[in-house]
Amino acid sequence: xxxxxxxxxxxxxxxxxxxxxxxxxxxxxxxxxxxxxxxxxxxxxxxxxxxxxxxxxxxxxxxxxxxxxxxxxxxxxxxxxxxxxxxxxxxxxxxxxxxxxxxxxxxxxxxxxxxxxxxxxxxxxxxxxxxxxxxxxxxxxxxxxxxxxxxxxxxxxxxxxxxxxxxxxxxxxx
Ligand code: AR6
Numbered sequence: 001x002x003x004x005x006x007x008x009x010x011x012x013x014x015x016x017x018x019x020x021x022x023x024x025x026x027x028x029x030x031x032x033x034x035x036x037x038x039x040x041x042x043x044x045x046x047x048x049x050x051x052x053x054x055x056x057x058x059x060x061x062x063x064x065x066x067x068x069x070x071x072x073x074x075x076x077x078x079x080x081x082x083x084x085x086x087x088x089x090x091x092x093x094x095x096x097x098x099x100x101x102x103x104x105x106x107x108x109x110x111x112x113x114x115x116x117x118x119x120x121x122x123x124x125x126x127x128x129x130x131x132x133x134x135x136x137x138x139x140x141x142x143x144x145x146x147x148x149x150x151x152x153x154x155x156x157x158x159x160x161x162x163x164x165x166x167x168x169x170x171x172x173x174x
Contacts, residue, residue: 002152003140005166010156011039016112017067017077019103021120024059024082026052026066032118032158036078043071044078062090063098065106077110079103083121096121096135104139104147114152119162129162133169141173 010018010032020036023029026048028037037044047068052059060066065081081099084090099120107115117136121127133155140153147153155166 001140001147001150003155003170004152005155005157005163005170007158007160007163008156009035009158010116010118011035011073013116013154013156014074015114015116015152015154016075017079017107017110017115018070018073018075019065019115019117019120020078020080021083021099021118021123021125022060022080024061026056026060026080029124031123036073039073040070040078041072044068047071048080063095063102065099065102067106067110075116077107077112079106079115081120083125083127085124086121086126090125093131093135096127096132097139100136100139104150104153108147108149111149113150114154115150116154116156119155119157119166122162129157129159129165130169133162133166134173136166137169137173141170 062082067077067079084095122129122132
Protein backbone atom coordinates (compact mmCIF):
# COMPACT_ATOMS: atom_id res chain seq x y z
CA UNK A 1 0.00 0.00 0.00
CA UNK A 2 1.40 3.39 -0.97
CA UNK A 3 0.96 6.16 1.60
CA UNK A 4 1.35 9.79 0.59
CA UNK A 5 0.87 13.13 2.29
CA UNK A 6 -0.39 16.00 0.14
CA UNK A 7 -1.45 19.58 0.73
CA UNK A 8 -4.86 20.17 -0.77
CA UNK A 9 -8.62 20.09 -0.75
CA UNK A 10 -10.05 16.64 -0.11
CA UNK A 11 -13.17 17.37 -2.17
CA UNK A 12 -11.16 17.42 -5.40
CA UNK A 13 -9.26 14.17 -4.86
CA UNK A 14 -9.71 11.59 -7.61
CA UNK A 15 -9.59 8.49 -5.45
CA UNK A 16 -12.16 5.76 -4.96
CA UNK A 17 -13.28 7.07 -1.57
CA UNK A 18 -12.72 10.07 0.67
CA UNK A 19 -13.18 10.17 4.42
CA UNK A 20 -15.32 12.81 6.08
CA UNK A 21 -14.51 14.06 9.58
CA UNK A 22 -18.19 14.21 10.52
CA UNK A 23 -20.03 14.47 13.82
CA UNK A 24 -22.34 11.86 15.32
CA UNK A 25 -25.45 13.46 13.84
CA UNK A 26 -24.14 12.79 10.30
CA UNK A 27 -26.18 15.83 9.26
CA UNK A 28 -23.31 18.08 8.27
CA UNK A 29 -21.32 20.79 9.98
CA UNK A 30 -18.39 23.13 9.38
CA UNK A 31 -14.80 22.41 8.39
CA UNK A 32 -14.13 19.54 6.04
CA UNK A 33 -17.63 18.15 6.69
CA UNK A 34 -19.22 21.35 5.38
CA UNK A 35 -16.90 21.40 2.36
CA UNK A 36 -17.72 17.78 1.48
CA UNK A 37 -21.47 18.34 1.77
CA UNK A 38 -21.29 21.48 -0.36
CA UNK A 39 -19.28 19.75 -3.08
CA UNK A 40 -21.35 16.54 -3.02
CA UNK A 41 -24.70 18.30 -3.25
CA UNK A 42 -27.98 17.57 -1.42
CA UNK A 43 -27.98 13.84 -2.23
CA UNK A 44 -25.29 13.29 0.39
CA UNK A 45 -27.45 14.75 3.15
CA UNK A 46 -30.35 12.58 2.00
CA UNK A 47 -28.17 9.47 2.29
CA UNK A 48 -27.04 10.55 5.75
CA UNK A 49 -30.62 11.15 6.88
CA UNK A 50 -31.49 7.68 5.63
CA UNK A 51 -28.66 6.21 7.75
CA UNK A 52 -30.04 8.04 10.79
CA UNK A 53 -33.54 6.66 10.14
CA UNK A 54 -32.26 3.11 9.73
CA UNK A 55 -28.93 1.91 11.19
CA UNK A 56 -27.91 4.86 13.38
CA UNK A 57 -30.99 6.41 15.01
CA UNK A 58 -28.79 7.57 17.93
CA UNK A 59 -26.07 8.84 15.59
CA UNK A 60 -22.75 7.33 14.52
CA UNK A 61 -20.61 6.56 17.59
CA UNK A 62 -17.17 8.15 18.01
CA UNK A 63 -14.46 6.05 16.35
CA UNK A 64 -16.79 4.25 13.95
CA UNK A 65 -17.28 4.68 10.20
CA UNK A 66 -19.99 4.25 7.60
CA UNK A 67 -20.11 4.83 3.84
CA UNK A 68 -22.49 6.58 1.49
CA UNK A 69 -22.42 7.36 -2.21
CA UNK A 70 -20.41 10.45 -3.16
CA UNK A 71 -22.96 12.11 -5.46
CA UNK A 72 -21.37 15.12 -7.22
CA UNK A 73 -17.86 14.49 -5.86
CA UNK A 74 -15.23 13.03 -8.20
CA UNK A 75 -14.83 9.94 -5.97
CA UNK A 76 -17.27 7.04 -5.67
CA UNK A 77 -17.86 6.82 -1.93
CA UNK A 78 -17.71 9.01 1.16
CA UNK A 79 -16.72 7.21 4.35
CA UNK A 80 -18.04 9.17 7.33
CA UNK A 81 -16.27 8.85 10.65
CA UNK A 82 -16.55 10.71 13.94
CA UNK A 83 -13.42 11.84 15.71
CA UNK A 84 -13.19 12.24 19.48
CA UNK A 85 -13.95 15.79 20.59
CA UNK A 86 -11.19 16.91 22.96
CA UNK A 87 -13.29 19.86 24.07
CA UNK A 88 -15.80 17.35 25.44
CA UNK A 89 -13.15 15.35 27.31
CA UNK A 90 -12.75 12.68 24.64
CA UNK A 91 -8.98 12.60 24.97
CA UNK A 92 -8.18 8.94 24.21
CA UNK A 93 -5.95 8.82 21.09
CA UNK A 94 -7.08 5.23 20.51
CA UNK A 95 -10.40 6.71 19.40
CA UNK A 96 -8.56 8.70 16.73
CA UNK A 97 -6.75 5.56 15.59
CA UNK A 98 -10.10 3.79 15.51
CA UNK A 99 -11.41 6.41 13.04
CA UNK A 100 -8.56 5.62 10.65
CA UNK A 101 -8.85 1.85 11.17
CA UNK A 102 -12.64 1.64 10.80
CA UNK A 103 -12.61 3.91 7.74
CA UNK A 104 -10.03 1.66 6.10
CA UNK A 105 -12.07 -1.42 6.93
CA UNK A 106 -15.18 0.14 5.41
CA UNK A 107 -13.26 1.17 2.29
CA UNK A 108 -11.78 -2.30 2.00
CA UNK A 109 -15.19 -3.94 2.32
CA UNK A 110 -16.48 -1.74 -0.51
CA UNK A 111 -13.56 -2.68 -2.75
CA UNK A 112 -12.19 0.87 -2.76
CA UNK A 113 -8.57 0.64 -3.91
CA UNK A 114 -7.67 4.23 -2.99
CA UNK A 115 -8.71 6.33 -0.05
CA UNK A 116 -8.06 9.93 1.03
CA UNK A 117 -8.20 11.06 4.65
CA UNK A 118 -8.35 14.57 6.09
CA UNK A 119 -6.67 15.33 9.43
CA UNK A 120 -9.55 13.87 11.44
CA UNK A 121 -10.01 15.68 14.75
CA UNK A 122 -7.40 18.35 14.07
CA UNK A 123 -9.87 21.20 13.57
CA UNK A 124 -13.01 21.92 15.57
CA UNK A 125 -12.38 18.86 17.77
CA UNK A 126 -9.13 20.32 19.02
CA UNK A 127 -6.43 17.66 18.47
CA UNK A 128 -2.83 18.74 17.80
CA UNK A 129 -1.82 17.60 14.29
CA UNK A 130 1.04 15.54 15.77
CA UNK A 131 -1.47 13.35 17.64
CA UNK A 132 -3.59 12.85 14.53
CA UNK A 133 -0.52 12.08 12.45
CA UNK A 134 0.65 9.51 15.02
CA UNK A 135 -2.77 7.83 15.11
CA UNK A 136 -2.87 7.65 11.32
CA UNK A 137 0.67 6.33 11.10
CA UNK A 138 0.02 3.64 13.72
CA UNK A 139 -2.87 2.27 11.73
CA UNK A 140 -1.41 2.69 8.25
CA UNK A 141 1.96 1.11 8.91
CA UNK A 142 0.71 -2.30 10.05
CA UNK A 143 2.05 -4.99 7.71
CA UNK A 144 0.85 -4.34 4.15
CA UNK A 145 -1.15 -7.55 3.87
CA UNK A 146 -3.57 -6.26 6.49
CA UNK A 147 -4.91 -3.67 4.05
CA UNK A 148 -4.99 -5.96 1.04
CA UNK A 149 -6.89 -4.42 -1.85
CA UNK A 150 -6.17 -0.82 -0.80
CA UNK A 151 -3.33 0.30 -3.07
CA UNK A 152 -3.17 3.97 -2.09
CA UNK A 153 -3.89 6.00 1.03
CA UNK A 154 -3.53 9.75 0.70
CA UNK A 155 -3.41 11.97 3.76
CA UNK A 156 -4.72 15.35 2.66
CA UNK A 157 -3.71 18.24 4.89
CA UNK A 158 -4.91 21.80 4.65
CA UNK A 159 -1.84 23.60 6.00
CA UNK A 160 1.63 23.50 4.36
CA UNK A 161 3.51 22.93 7.64
CA UNK A 162 1.44 19.84 8.39
CA UNK A 163 2.92 17.90 5.44
CA UNK A 164 6.16 17.55 7.38
CA UNK A 165 4.35 16.65 10.61
CA UNK A 166 2.52 13.79 8.92
CA UNK A 167 5.58 12.58 7.00
CA UNK A 168 7.63 12.58 10.20
CA UNK A 169 5.02 10.48 12.00
CA UNK A 170 4.97 7.99 9.12
CA UNK A 171 8.77 7.77 9.15
CA UNK A 172 8.81 7.11 12.89
CA UNK A 173 6.12 4.41 12.66
CA UNK A 174 7.62 2.58 9.68
N1 AR6 B 1 -9.88 19.52 2.58
C1 AR6 B 1 -8.97 18.99 3.45
N2 AR6 B 1 -8.91 19.33 4.75
C2 AR6 B 1 -9.77 20.27 5.19
C3 AR6 B 1 -10.76 20.87 4.34
C4 AR6 B 1 -10.78 20.46 2.99
N3 AR6 B 1 -11.66 20.97 2.12
N4 AR6 B 1 -11.46 21.76 5.09
C5 AR6 B 1 -10.97 21.72 6.35
N5 AR6 B 1 -9.94 20.83 6.40
P1 AR6 B 1 -12.53 19.76 11.02
P2 AR6 B 1 -12.76 17.81 13.24
C6 AR6 B 1 -9.10 20.44 7.55
O1 AR6 B 1 -12.84 20.86 11.96
O2 AR6 B 1 -11.68 18.49 14.01
C7 AR6 B 1 -17.29 19.75 11.71
O3 AR6 B 1 -18.14 20.82 11.98
C8 AR6 B 1 -9.05 21.38 8.71
O4 AR6 B 1 -8.16 22.45 8.45
O5 AR6 B 1 -13.20 19.75 9.71
O6 AR6 B 1 -12.76 16.32 13.16
C9 AR6 B 1 -17.99 18.39 11.88
O7 AR6 B 1 -19.34 18.45 11.54
C10 AR6 B 1 -8.52 20.46 9.82
O8 AR6 B 1 -7.11 20.37 9.74
O9 AR6 B 1 -12.84 18.30 11.71
C11 AR6 B 1 -17.80 18.12 13.34
O10 AR6 B 1 -18.77 18.77 14.12
C12 AR6 B 1 -9.11 19.11 9.44
O11 AR6 B 1 -9.62 19.25 8.12
C13 AR6 B 1 -16.45 18.72 13.64
O12 AR6 B 1 -16.25 19.75 12.66
C14 AR6 B 1 -10.23 18.65 10.35
O13 AR6 B 1 -10.96 19.76 10.83
C15 AR6 B 1 -15.33 17.71 13.45
O14 AR6 B 1 -14.12 18.30 13.85
